[in-house]
Amino acid sequence: MPPKDDRSLGELFSELSRETSVLVRKEVELATTEMTAKARTASRHVALAAVGGALAHAALLVLLAALVIGLSQLGIAPALAAVVVAAVVAAVGYILIHMGVSALRATRIVPAHTVQSLKEDAKWTTRQGA
Numbered sequence: 001m002p003p004k005d006d007r008s009l010g011e012l013f014s015e016l017s018r019e020t021s022v023l024v025r026k027e028v029e030l031a032t033t034e035m036t037a038k039a040r041t042a043s044r045h046v047a048l049a050a051v052g053g054a055l056a057h058a059a060l061l062v063l064l065a066a067l068v069i070g071l072s073q074l075g076i077a078p079a080l081a082a083v084v085v086a087a088v089v090a091a092v093g094y095i096l097i098h099m100g101v102s103a104l105r106a107t108r109i110v111p112a113h114t115v116q117s118l119k120e121d122a123k124w125t126t127r128q129g130a
Helices: 010-074 078-108 110-128
Strands: none
Touching: 010 078, 010 110
């Protein structure tokens, strides 16, 4: 047999209201913490990619210039050598952009732990009110 509770209905609803308020505040804290952690991680990855991309871009420009010069020395007209190199680089660039955008679309930024916790809280609140 459950223990007898001498509190009035008003007191019970007041306690439920306080507990629900605390629960909501804790869920907001959890969501904020989770999203902040995700944002920090993402910003570090973006910074690394930006620096690496700048260095790779400089190196690529030097290599492409060398390739155009090399093709020119093999007897291909310099303008034609530049067009051939540009076409190949554009095709590779398109493929890389497509791969990056596809991977970005697949990235989930939803705070999964918070969503799951909110679902559990909703079930708990429903049970408490029933």
